[in-house]
Amino acid sequence: MGEVTILKIGKNLIVPIQIELHDQSARKLQRDILNYIEKTGAQGLLIDVSAVSIIDSFLGRLLVETAKMAKLMGTETVLVGMKKEVVLTLIHLGLTMKNLHTALNIEDGLALLKSLTGRTYEKNRK
Amino acid sequence: MKKTENNKNPSRAEVWEQEISIYEDIILARQKVKVMMQEMGFSVLAQTRIVTAVSELARNIVIHAGGKGRMSVCEVSKTGKRGGLKCIFEDRGPGIENIEKAMQSGFSTSNSLGLGLSGAKKLCNEFYIESFLGKGTTVTIIEWLP
Numbered sequence: 001m002g003e004v005t006i007l008k009i010g011k012n013l014i015v016p017i018q019i020e021l022h023d024q025s026a027r028k029l030q031r032d033i034l035n036y037i038e039k040t041g042a043q044g045l046l047i048d049v050s051a052v053s054i055i056d057s058f059l060g061r062l063l064v065e066t067a068k069m070a071k072l073m074g075t076e077t078v079l080v081g082m083k084k085e086v087v088l089t090l091i092h093l094g095l096t097m098k099n100l101h102t103a104l105n106i107e108d109g110l111a112l113l114k115s116l117t118g119r120t121y122e123k124n125r126k
Numbered sequence: 127m128k129k130t131e132n133n134k135n136p137s138r139a140e141v142w143e144q145e146i147s148i149y150e151d152i153i154l155a156r157q158k159v160k161v162m163m164q165e166m167g168f169s170v171l172a173q174t175r176i177v178t179a180v181s182e183l184a185r186n187i188v189i190h191a192g193g194k195g196r197m198s199v200c201e202v203s204k205t206g207k208r209g210g211l212k213c214i215f216e217d218r219g220p221g222i223e224n225i226e227k228a229m230q231s232g233f234s235t236s237n238s239l240g241l242g243l244s245g246a247k248k249l250c251n252e253f254y255i256e257s258f259l260g261k262g263t264t265v266t267i268i269e270w271l272p
Contacts, residue, residue, distance in 0.1 A: 016185040023185070049193070053173055054156065056181040057241040085174035093178065093245035094231050 004029050006036050012044035012113055013075075014106070018051045023058055030066050033106065037073050044113035045070050048106055050081025056118060060095045069102050076116040080109035134220065141200040146215070147193035153258070155197050162199060163211060167271060176211070176269050178248040183215045183265050186242050190235070191219025191262065194215040210270040217264075222257040229255070 004021075007014040013036055021029065032111065033045065041106065055063070067077035078101045082090075090097065101116065103109035142162070144155055154191040159180045163173045181196075187195035196219030202212045222228045229247065234240035243265075252268040 020153050022153050024149050025139075053160070054178045054181060056178045056185075057239050057245055058185060061239050083174075085171045089174045089178050089249065092175065092248050093182075094241050094248065095239065095245070101223060 004032070006032060006039050008036070008042060011042060011071070011117065012046055012110065013040065013042040013044050014048065016048040016051070016060065021059065022051070026062050030062060030069070032067060034069055037070060037075050041116040042075055044110075045075050045077040046106065046109045046113060047064065047079050048081045048109075049079065049086075050079075050083070050105070052086070053083075053088050055090055057083070057093060058097055060090060060093075060097055064097050064100055076113060078109040078112050078116070078120055079102055080106055130253075143196060143198040144194045146187040146197050146217075149185075149188060151193075152181055156181050157186045159199055159211070159213065161249045162201075163269075165194065166209060166211060168203065168211070168269070169272075174268060175249040176213075176267070179249040179267055180213060182242040182246045183213075183267070185235060185264075187215060189238075194218045195262070202259045204231070204270065208270050210268050212266065214263045216262065218262040221259040221261055222255075222263055223257050223259060224257055225257055234241035 002018055004019065013033070015033060035047065036042065056121070063100060063108060070077045080103045082102065101112060103112050136175040142158060144158070146152070146155065157179050160173055160177050163176060184197060187193065190229065195215065198214045200212050202210045204210065227233055229243050231241040231244040243255070248268065250267040250269050255263065257263040
């Protein structure tokens with residue numbers, strides 16, 4: 001089972017999930033992301049799940065948790081690339097991924113991150 | 127037993143079984159069910175729904191039954207017309223004391239969201255659960271082709 005690559009581009013971390021994660025590798029990814037944030041001080045985190053064919057209650061919760069943890073470290077998270085089948089299934093399952101910023105694709109996600117992190121910048125300056 | 131019935135049935139009954147003991151087995155189970163559903167002609171949405179349900183139920187075996195269980199998958203047919211896919215999850219875990227309570231959305235004994243059983247039920251056409259304290263639990267789900 002391969003590992004998920006975490007890329008640092010500018011002030012953002014990009015995490016394209018390209019493999020089916022089992023529970024332990026998903027937890028490891030969460031730790032790796034937090035380590036990266038600590039090390040790099042990234043302002044934005046973009047998680048791309050366009051290659052993920054299913055999101056069950058475990059992975060869904062883990063993603064929401066990761067965003068909350070990143071937020072506590074001062075990093076904004078945007079989840080991008082959820083397929084329509086995945087979305088329908090998540091809502092069927094009863095999992096509402098509240099308080100999570102989402103976008104359709106990486107491009108929109110980066111634009112959203114820019115506006116999210118831009119705001120915190122302005123605040124800091126004042 | 128259901129499994130042997132299916133084995134005896136000669137009509138295109140592909141039966142596939144797998145032990146579910148560790149987290150990697152959940153991924154294998156998901157992949158197998160996905161491939162079978164693709165071959166049978168299920169829509170991508172149906173595949174996603176059922177594979178998600180399989181993931182929840184297989185995880186229940188790993189977490190609640192200490193990985194002492196197995197899953198079997200086979201094709202079924204309704205009076206020779208509609209085809210469907212049946213997945214059976216059998217474990218030799220502690221069993222469920224109160225099935226009604228366990229089926230409630232949000233009920234959990236493992237600090238999870240409590241969407242496993244209730245969610246899996248919502249995701250498939252038919253859902254059956256049987257549990258004996260001290261002996262184990264069997265969950266059967268069926269999805270029919272449209």
